[in-house]
Amino acid sequence: MFRFILKSLLSHSLSFLLVMFLVFMLVFRVGGETVLPTAGNLSITKKLPVSRPPSLSEMPGAYLRWFSKALRLQFGTSLSSRRPVSGLIFPRLWNSVLLNLFSLFLIFLGGILLGTFLAYHTPESGHPLESLLYILYAVPDFVLGVLLLSVFAFSLHWFPSCCLHSFDISISTPWMRWLDVLYHLILPGITLSASGLVFITRFTKSSLIEILDAPYIFALRSRGIPARRVLRHVLKNGIFPFLTMAGFIIPAIVGGAVVVESLFSFPGIGKTFFDAVLARDYPVILAICFIDTLFVFLGLMISNLLYYCFDPRVKYADS
């Protein structure tokens, strides 16, 4: 167990170091100089202060210096707002994490329920619900977002169209405040979870159908064990592959958050990234790439670890 953790930690850390180096190179090779904002007193003849990217030979040294600071979560100061990057990012990161957790919850709850239903009730010709899933899969997330916005926010006025809190003083108790946040999360959460939902539904369906065909399920059924208890066996065997799926879904969600957060004016990390790209604010861009990639690797490692704990076959292969 300990050796397994150590091994995966080492190999993932190495990959992380390499991936961030690629990102670092790309950001500075693509980027170029940034004109720094000056406080007042701007004249055309005066040369504007410019931040110069490191040259190619300085790159590895600059990268290692940046990386060792980034590990301590020191990302320097933002070029456009002159504030420390970590103070700029972390409150918004929390908002984004909230949004992602909410949509992960929707994805797994909806996907597993739908998938189980389809695995049990699919006739030879295909369930009509399945065609619906195909259609949902092909809808880009911003199209779904615009549809939801125009129908539920602007026409019916059921849900708010932006932000994370209401500007309402009467909401004062913590409970009400949480409900208010949840109310604001619903539209962006649904938008963000649509494609993942289809993915998990298909995955659940195919893996459950495989298990339903297995001899041990046949044995249970032929002994006359009631369907509900058979379902318990099916789910117990079918649930573990999901743990690894989480590792694949999280990065897709973080990428999609840029679009959804911009559309819903959600004060999250994706919108911050987009604004930073337009302002060529390299410290912020690098910091967000760092955090995003860190999440990807953490997700991978956690899913590996869970797989190791729950699937005895992996343990045998290791020892």
Add this chain to the structure above:
Amino acid sequence: MRILRYTARGFIIFIVSISILMPFLIPTSPLPGTVSHGATAAGAARTSLLPLFGISPFRIDSTASLKPPSRHHWLGTDILGRDILARLMLGGRVSFIIGFLATLISLFIGIPAGAVAGFSGGWKDRIFSRFVELFYALPMLLLLILVSGIYELNMISLSILLGVFGWIVPARYMRGEVLKLKEMNYVRYAVATGASKWHIIRTHLIPNGIGPVLVAASFNMANLILVEATLSFLGLGVRPPYPSWGRMVYEGLSFLNVAPWIYVPPMVMLFLSIFSYDILGQDLKRWLHSR
């Protein structure tokens, strides 16, 4: 399901033929003097063979701003008075060409890379596999937003960018196929008779292993079109005055309640094209299995 499948096939034929015939239908690049005011341009700007589609997607007409669908403008006009139908058609061409070119580029890089990695094995394969692993961990969309946010991209450079970012998918599939084919007797025979590596890859491995790669490429094409639309929606991607479906949705956002005819048609077209390439991939897959 069958109806969905026929819709998808019909749509692909439609969009390909429209894209090819486009220069005969409407102007495909902005010409000098396209800004016009009112009645003078009503008949004068019909440059194409068919009078129906003679309207330029670039022609700005201040008197026809935000007009709902009518006899002159079948799908209405946007804030600058440009015809939505013409822009929708040209946007479809842009999206199709970018998706197709990017897929082609990704195949051109991916097939040789995957074939060499799978056939040579050893350190080349190890480096390749490690590279694939790293590539999947890259924050891809963030980097694409970064590159296209800083450079002004046109159609060609955007397809090259997407192709370079997307080559890993065909490469992975090609490698998997080559690993299987390597154990076949005819390949072993070719190796034993001293055929060169490139000869074997060219005449045996690529023709026999290309099927699943093409299936993956057609799914990937849907994905690349989606990425292009997403970039355009964020205001990056292809720059104005060229229309793009994603960008049209973005422009329509300012008139969410006022003028739904601006953003609904491109949304429908985007959905239909992504859906169609997905179905195309499934058809290819089924055809390959039934062979």
